[in-house]
Amino acid sequence: MHQALYRVYRPKTFDDIVGQEHITSVLKNQVAEDTVNHAYLFCGPRGTGKTSTAKVLARAVNCTGEIKPCYQCKSCEQSSLDIIEMDAASNNSVDNIRDIRDNIVFMPSVSRYKVYIIDEVHMLSQGAFNALLKTLEEPPSHVIFILATTEPQKIPATVLSRCQRFDFKKIDDSILTQQLEKVLLQEGKEFEADAVQCIVQKSDGGMRDALSLLDKVMNLSKLTKQEVIQALGEVQEETYLAFIQFMKDKNIPELLSLIEQLNQNGLDMKQFVVDLLYYLKESLLKMWSEEEKEQLDKVFQSVEVSDVVRWIEKMAFILNEMKYSSVPATILEVETIRFLEMPCEMTADVQDLILLQKELVRLRERVQMLEQKLQVGALRSAFAQREECDEEVKKEEQHLISSCDVKELPEQLSAQEQDKVDDINNRFSEIYELLKQRHEASKKALLQEGRVVRFVGQQIYIAYDRAYEFHKNRIDTSETVQLLSQIFSDCLQETVKVNFLFKDEMKNISEEQKEDIVDVLKQEFPDIPLEVE
Numbered sequence: 205m206h207q208a209l210y211r212v213y214r215p216k217t218f219d220d221i222v223g224q225e226h227i228t229s230v231l232k233n234q235v236a237e238d239t240v241n242h243a244y245l246f247c248g249p250r251g252t253g254k255t256s257t258a259k260v261l262a263r264a265v266n267c268t269g270e271i272k273p274c275y276q277c278k279s280c281e282q283s284s285l286d287i288i289e290m291d292a293a294s295n296n297s298v299d300n301i302r303d304i305r306d307n308i309v310f311m312p313s314v315s316r317y318k319v320y321i322i323d324e325v326h327m328l329s330q331g332a333f334n335a336l337l338k339t340l341e342e343p344p345s346h347v348i349f350i351l352a353t354t355e356p357q358k359i360p361a362t363v364l365s366r367c368q369r370f371d372f373k374k375i376d377d378s379i380l381t382q383q384l385e386k387v388l389l390q391e392g393k394e395f396e397a398d399a400v401q402c403i404v405q406k407s408d409g410g411m412r413d414a415l416s417l418l419d420k421v422m423n424l425s426k427l428t429k430q431e432v433i434q435a436l437g438e439v440q441e442e443t444y445l446a447f448i449q450f451m452k453d454k455n456i457p458e459l460l461s462l463i464e465q466l467n468q469n470g471l472d473m474k475q476f477v478v479d480l481l482y483y484l485k486e487s488l489l490k491m492w493s494e495e496e497k498e499q500l501d502k503v504f505q506s507v508e509v510s511d512v513v514r515w516i517e518k519m520a521f522i523l524n525e526m527k528y529s530s531v532p533a534t535i536l537e538v539e540t541i542r543f544l545e546m547p548c549e550m551t552a553d554v555q556d557l558i559l560l561q562k563e564l565v566r567l568r569e570r571v572q573m574l575e576q577k578l579q580v581g582a583l584r585s586a587f588a589q590r591e592e593c594d595e596e597v598k599k600e601e602q603h604l605i606s607s608c609d610v611k612e613l614p615e616q617l618s619a620q621e622q623d624k625v626d627d628i629n630n631r632f633s634e635i636y637e638l639l640k641q642r643h644e645a646s647k648k649a650l651l652q653e654g655r656v657v658r659f660v661g662q663q664i665y666i667a668y669d670r671a672y673e674f675h676k677n678r679i680d681t682s683e684t685v686q687l688l689s690q691i692f693s694d695c696l697q698e699t700v701k702v703n704f705l706f707k708d709e710m711k712n713i714s715e716e717q718k719e720d721i722v723d724v725l726k727q728e729f730p731d732i733p734l735e736v737e
Contacts, residue, residue, distance in 0.1 A: 209422070210415035213387055215256045216275060218264070222383055222411070223375035224253055230370075231257070235264045235272055240317075241368040243340050243349040245325075247356040248372025251410025257372075258321045258350040262287045265348060266315035279315040286315040292327040301328070301335040308339065308347045317348050325351040326358040333360050340366040374409025383411065384418055393422060398429035405482065406436060439466070439476060444483045449503050451515060454544045460537055467533040474532050477523045481516060488512045518543045617658065624659045631695055638691045650679040651688070654704065662700050664692060667707040680704040 215221045218228040234240050244261070246254040264272040266279035266286065273280045290300070304320060312318040322328075328336070340349060340363065351367060353359060381404050388395050403421070407414035421427060421435045433440055443466070450459035467473060490500050491509055504512075522539045526532040617625070636648045653672040658665040668676040679688075688702045 208416070209387065209419040210412045213415060215253065215260060217271075217273065218257075218260055221253050221257055221260065223379045224257065224372055227257065227370045227372065231261055231264075235261070240265050240348065242343050242347070243367040244351065245356070245359075245364065245367035245369045246350065246352045246372060247354070247369065249374050249408075249410060250354055251407075251412030251414075252372040252375060253411060254352040254372055255321070255323055258323075258352055259287075259289075261350060262319040262321060262348075265317050265319065266312075284315065286312040286318045287321065288319070289321045289323065291323050292332075293324045296328045296332055298329065298331040298335050301332045301339075305335065305339050308344055312346055317346055319348045319350065321350045321352070323352045324354070326353045326355045330360075333363055337362055337366070375411055376409075377404050380404045380407060380409070380411065380414050384414055387415070387418065388427070391422070393427060395427035396429055399427050399432040402429055402432045402436065402438060405479075406438065437471070439471065439479060441483075444480055445501055445503050447480065448484075448515070451540070451544065452503065452507060452511075456541055456544060459540060459544075463533060463537055463540075473536055474523065474526050477519055477526065477532075477536065481519050481523065484512060484516050484519065488516065621659055625656050628656045628659065628664065628692075628696070634695050635688075635691055638695060642687075642691070644687065647679065647684065647688070650675045654679075657707070659700075662698070663703055664700050665703050665705060667705055670706055670708065673706070676704055676706065 218232050221228050244258075246258060248254060260273060263275070263280045263284075266284070267273040268277045268279060278284070279286070288304075290304075308318065308320075310318075343349065349367075351359075351363075356364070356369075381400055384400050384403060385395070388400070399421075403414055403417045406417055417436060421432050424431045424435060430440075432438075443462070447459065447462060449455075450462065463473075466476060487500060487504055488509065491504065491512065518539070522536055525535050525539065529535045632652070635651070636645075639645055639647050639651075651666075653675045654666040654668045656664055657667040685702055685704070689700060692702055693699050
């Protein structure tokens, strides 16, 4: 009967465990110096050697040979009664842990230590963890616990603190390639280097996955890249290049046709996006390398690095959206269209920088205009100037007035207004859901720090504490105000406008207290001669 490759080539010594030297070196020294801990926790991604390391350590602590483990003494025998393995996924009850607690009092049969290996320990129930606590803290001197898990965050802190933790990492691609080539040579199988690279890429840093995939293609007549791609159901490089070419040319019809074809062929669209991200990342690295730049396909010859970065960011966003959808192909189609049809997306910091640059240019023009008028030398009163000022100056005054953040509100809230304010605050969860539907969920973090304080004349006033100045400034832009006004209108079934302010900026100004425009400007800017000719 055929035995799987990952079982045939399972590590038997610490030196056989590859890619985890930061762990095996420590364990070897502990065994050699007889400073073995009473409890270990091995955690990390699947297929990285956690269970294999646990088995090697279990035999090494009991080995009587010079090289530990030697696999010749009784303690190293595969059927040793003093090495007990338990799968917590199927033995996760309190009773299973109580059995262990009752049995650890008995001495080992032939070995120095009785070693318990509990795999997938995060699957234990809360009661089972509680039953394990005291045993882990003060076990008999002849007992060692080795816990293995892929999800250490699910293990109670009280258990973590009682174990010596080792974090396994994903195995580097170069190490995986070297190991697979070594296995193929031992098996007497001819292969192409590109074929091995396809397997390594698919294994995602896991040695067990790499060997399992290799086992799947071992019976191919010829181990070539093309044969491996077909056997593993992978997408050929030409498909990625075609997808990138269509994005580069903004050829939406051809792009949609390609996505539909891949979906009809039964391809996992989420995995396709993952592989496309990997391909784009590798191409980006080559674009930065003068030595490998020549290896790039002609598709990338006229593409800027910034374009590839934007594609990677968008594909990562699409992949995240796919996690919550039962129709990933549709998500890929819609988001790709949105990306290609709309202008280049900019980060909020870049948008703020552009606005600041525009404001700086406007202020410079204003200063130049004032300097020219000062050279003429005739100062006129503000009121006279108002009668003759042109449309541009009127707009400037209006802009300055709006920047004063003067809110003309009645002094007291009526009972009707208070009810409306409370109703709007209670419907923020609906607002957040509408933001999510419009792919604007990031606005939730900015909006949730504010609170509706007034509702006057179809105007909603949302106030922030000074401690959340960053949130208020980021959300108080014309585009965001327009978006939120529309969302609030849809939610409330009436047309409203959203305004943002700080709580200490609320000013109660009645109709008879309204000041003249120029008086407001003078009060806010006392040292600046606003009206000069």
